[in-house]
Amino acid sequence: MTFCNLSLGYKKINTTNIPNLFIEKYFNANTNLLDLAVYIYGIYLSQNNYCEGNNIDAIAEKLGIDRSLILKSFAYWEEEELVNIDPNENPKECPVINYRPIFLKSPHESKAYDLSRYSEFQNKLHDYYGEKGKLLNTNDLILLVDDMERWDIEKDAAVEILDYCFEIYGLTISITKIHSVLKDFGLTNSNTLTDAKKHIVCLKASKGEVGRIIKQLNPTLLYNIGDYEIELFNKWTSVYKFSNDAIFLASKYFKRKGTMTDLDEFLTELYQANVVTLDDIKSCIDVLESRLSLSKKIIQAIGSFDKYDTVAKTYVNSWMQKGFEDSALIEIARYCFASCYKTLDVMDQIVTKFHVDGNISVNAVRSYIKNLRKYDDEITKVLNVSSSNKTITDGMRSDYKLFVQDWKFNPELILFVAEQEKGKRDIFPYLNRTLGDMKNNNINNIVAARKYLDSLKTRSTFKKQQNASLSQVSANLDVNNKTVYRADTPLFDIEKANLTMTQDILDEANANRIPTVEDVQTYVSQSEKYGYGRPELLVAAEVLSKTVFSWEKMDLLLSNFKKWGVTDYYTAVDYIKYNSLDDILKQ
Numbered sequence: 001m002t003f004c005n006l007s008l009g010y011k012k013i014n015t016t017n018i019p020n021l022f023i024e025k026y027f028n029a030n031t032n033l034l035d036l037a038v039y040i041y042g043i044y045l046s047q048n049n050y051c052e053g054n055n056i057d058a059i060a061e062k063l064g065i066d067r068s069l070i071l072k073s074f075a076y077w078e079e080e081e082l083v084n085i086d087p088n089e090n091p092k093e094c095p096v097i098n099y100r101p102i103f104l105k106s107p108h109e110s111k112a113y114d115l116s117r118y119s120e121f122q123n124k125l126h127d128y129y130g131e132k133g134k135l136l137n138t139n140d141l142i143l144l145v146d147d148m149e150r151w152d153i154e155k156d157a158a159v160e161i162l163d164y165c166f167e168i169y170g171l172t173i174s175i176t177k178i179h180s181v182l183k184d185f186g187l188t189n190s191n192t193l194t195d196a197k198k199h200i201v202c203l204k205a206s207k208g209e210v211g212r213i214i215k216q217l218n219p220t221l222l223y224n225i226g227d228y229e230i231e232l233f234n235k236w237t238s239v240y241k242f243s244n245d246a247i248f249l250a251s252k253y254f255k256r257k258g259t260m261t262d263l264d265e266f267l268t269e270l271y272q273a274n275v276v277t278l279d280d281i282k283s284c285i286d287v288l289e290s291r292l293s294l295s296k297k298i299i300q301a302i303g304s305f306d307k308y309d310t311v312a313k314t315y316v317n318s319w320m321q322k323g324f325e326d327s328a329l330i331e332i333a334r335y336c337f338a339s340c341y342k343t344l345d346v347m348d349q350i351v352t353k354f355h356v357d358g359n360i361s362v363n364a365v366r367s368y369i370k371n372l373r374k375y376d377d378e379i380t381k382v383l384n385v386s387s388s389n390k391t392i393t394d395g396m397r398s399d400y401k402l403f404v405q406d407w408k409f410n411p412e413l414i415l416f417v418a419e420q421e422k423g424k425r426d427i428f429p430y431l432n433r434t435l436g437d438m439k440n441n442n443i444n445n446i447v448a449a450r451k452y453l454d455s456l457k458t459r460s461t462f463k464k465q466q467n468a469s470l471s472q473v474s475a476n477l478d479v480n481n482k483t484v485y486r487a488d489t490p491l492f493d494i495e496k497a498n499l500t501m502t503q504d505i506l507d508e509a510n511a512n513r514i515p516t517v518e519d520v521q522t523y524v525s526q527s528e529k530y531g532y533g534r535p536e537l538l539v540a541a542e543v544l545s546k547t548v549f550s551w552e553k554m555d556l557l558l559s560n561f562k563k564w565g566v567t568d569y570y571t572a573v574d575y576i577k578y579n580s581l582d583d584i585l586k587q
Contacts, residue, residue, distance in 0.1 A: 016044045019101075022082075029176045030143065032183045037063055038073035039082070046099055056094045067094075069187055076150060118145055121158045128166050140175045147179055151186025157196040161185055164200045205230050209244050217251040217258050229260050236264075240271045246278055253285050291316045294326050301333035303342045315344055322355045328362040335369050340391060375400045378411040382418045386427040399428055407439045416446050420453050433542065437510070440546060498524055501534060508541035509549035522551045530558045535569035543576055543584060556585055 018040060026036065041062060045054045060067050074097055077083045084098045122141060148158050165178050185191065190199035205211060210233050236242045242250075250270065251263055270276065275284050295311040298304075304311075319329055332354065336347045354360065359368045372394075379392050379400050403409045414431065417438075421430050434453070438444070443452050502515040502523040515523075527537065540557045547553070566572045576584065 016040075016047050018043060030179060032073075032076075032180075032187070034063070034065065034069065034187060035073045035076055038070055039077055042074070042083075042097060043099060046097075068189075071095075072151075072187070079150070118148065118155060118158065120155060121148075121162060124159055124162055128162075128171060143175065143179055144182060147182040147186065151182070151191055153182065153186060153191045153196075154193060156193040157185070157191055158182070160193060160196045160200065164203070168204075201230065205233070209233070213244075213248050213251050213263075214260065216248060216256070217254055217260065217263055218256055232260055232264050236267055240267060240276075242267060242271075242276060243278070246276065246281055249278060249281050249285070253288065288312070290326075291320065294329065297326075297330055298333045298347075301330055302337050302344070302347060304344060306344060311344060315348055318348075319351055322351075323360050324351070324355075325360070325362050328354075328360065328365045331362060331365045331369065339394060372397055375404065375411075378414070381411075381415055382427060382431070385415075385418050385422045386424055396428055399432060403431070403435055407435060408444065409435060409438075413444070413446055413449060417449060417453070433545075436546065501527075501537070504534075505537055505541040505554075506549070508538050508545060510545045511549045519551070522554075526551070526555055526558055530562050532558060532561070536561065536566070536572050539569060539572040539576065543581065546581055547585075553585060560584060 022039075026039075038059060041059050045058065056067050056070055059070050063070075071094075074083055074085055078085050082100055084100060086096045086098060121144075125141070125144075147153070148155075153161070161182060162178070165173055165181050169177060185196060185199060188199055190196045210229060213233070214229065233247075236247050237244070247263075247267065250267055251258070253266065254262055270281060270284065273284075275281055291312045292309065295309075295316050298316070299306055299311060316329070329351070332351055333347060336342065336350060341347060341350065354365060354368065357368070359365050375397065376392055379396055382400075383392070383396075400414070403414055404411070414435070417434055418427055418431060420434075421427065424430055438449060438452060441452065443449055498520050499515060502520045505523060506513060506515055506519070523537075527533075532540075537558075540554060540561065541549070543557060544550075544553055560566075561572060561575070564575060566575050
């Protein structure tokens with residue numbers, strides 16, 4: 001460890017030194033910008049050893065190019081004697097780049113080429129320039145030959161590239177521009193005649209209609225035009241019969257952030273929907289953008305983090321097909337947020353319910369929600385006597401509406417009953433049970449309710465008497481033809497649990513009696529027969545509290561549970577909630 005060192009923060013504000021001689025010699029039109037970037041970033045990595053990832057991948061990621069282009073650039077700098085490329089000790093790894101000091105010499109003064117190899121290229125170059133009376137000197141030709149040698153550009157390919165240069169830029173093109181074009185073909189590995197022709201097609205396309213569309217679609221894609229992009233364009237114009245202006249208009253939908261694949265999917269959807277004219281496409285885009293805007297408002301209202309386009313495709317399009325107004329959907333989203341339903345799946349279910357009930361316009365939605373929240377103030381008073389569950393849910397609203405509209409209890413009486421169990425963790429199950437008993441006993445005022453609730457307190461004394469009899473009853477139980485007398489055996493524990501469960505069922509059913517041996521045996525038989533546990537059996541017993549309890553009715557109810565796929569406590573509650581007592585006990 002060194003005695004003195006630079007902190008990371010100090011290093012990051014340090015500088016990278018680039019020789020002035022390098023700037024004087026290579027900062028000109030003859031040096032490729034990519035070569036300059038590779039050289040300078042390599043110096044940065046070598047001079048700042050705190051940098052993470054001092055390797056070829058770091059340069060490739062930083063410049064957004066392929067590793068092979070980086071190696072070609074360093075090969076160029078090695079020819080210029082600015083670096084040495086040494087093989088790595090591990091042959092599978094990239095070579096090591098060692099930077100050398102810069103000496104004053106012409107980049108091309110040591111090169112000697114056999115110019116006769118490129119006679120056809122020279123002749124065509126002289127012919128082109130001869131038309132405007134310009135003479136070429138040897139240095140100009142050496143510059144171009146140097147490019148062809150460096151990038152291994154074949155003679156036929158070089159002639160093809162030269163024809164392209166004069167076709168696109170005319171006779172006024174400079175040697176420097178030709179030099180730049182040759183480097184472009186070299187960097188893209190278009191050094192054979194076949195590859196050069198393909199690249200020329202792509203370049204022409206980028207300067208033509210395909211380029212115009214891609215520039216509108218996403219300007220960063222202009223350097224990636226290839227066969228795939230041209231094939232897509234041909235499909236849109238030849239197969240789908242879209243005009244160039246129609247394709248260009250469709251590309252605007254992506255707001256300069258799309259790809260050719262995105263545009264292909266969009267145009268395919270338009271083609272399948274027979275949306276092909278400019279007016280139709282514009283109308284379609286207006287609708288899509290309005291739905292994206294609506295999706296944004298819905299997401300903000302409901303408190304979700306879903307993507308706008310996903311919400312539009314998955315939900316909003318379907319909701320709009322059902323005839324909902326924009327403002328109606330926003331109202332439903334706000335209602336979902338207030339009700340703690342903060343997912344689009346739940347909102348979709350609620351929207352479906354609104355649609356089934358015919359509440360589609362914003363006025364109908366607001367009226368329904370207002371009616372649903374009619375009793376929220378009274379429910380809040382009830383919840384204030386509870387120690388939890390302070391958030392009003394639709395289940396609470398549904399229960400309270402049942403108490404008031406169907407059972408005809410006034411809010412004062414409901415609050416009085418709730419206060420008798422002040423501090424209860426979940427007040428509504430207690431209200432459902434107690435008010436249900438009061439309804440069956442025609443108790444509908446506070447005086448009668450107080451008398452009734454006081455009488456219920458005597459049940460605790462009755463239960464103590466029942467518990468005192470448990471051991472005696474258990475000792476006389478006969479299970480599987482075995483009489484149990486010892487209270488410390490496992491079998492006794494099982495029977496005691498069965499007896500306790502039987503007692504709970506009788507209590508829930510308001511049977512008001514101590515279970516007999518036959519009761520326990522019937523309970524065991526039914527629970528084994530249907531495979532139900534404690535919660536489902538207690539729900540069934542509570543239902544039977546509204547009628548005269550019998551084990552025969554219990555068997556019928558459990559049979560219906562099984563028939564309708566009731567497998568747990570929650571489905572049992574839902575089944576009871578949405579079916580009348582007569583239907584539940586129907587054969």
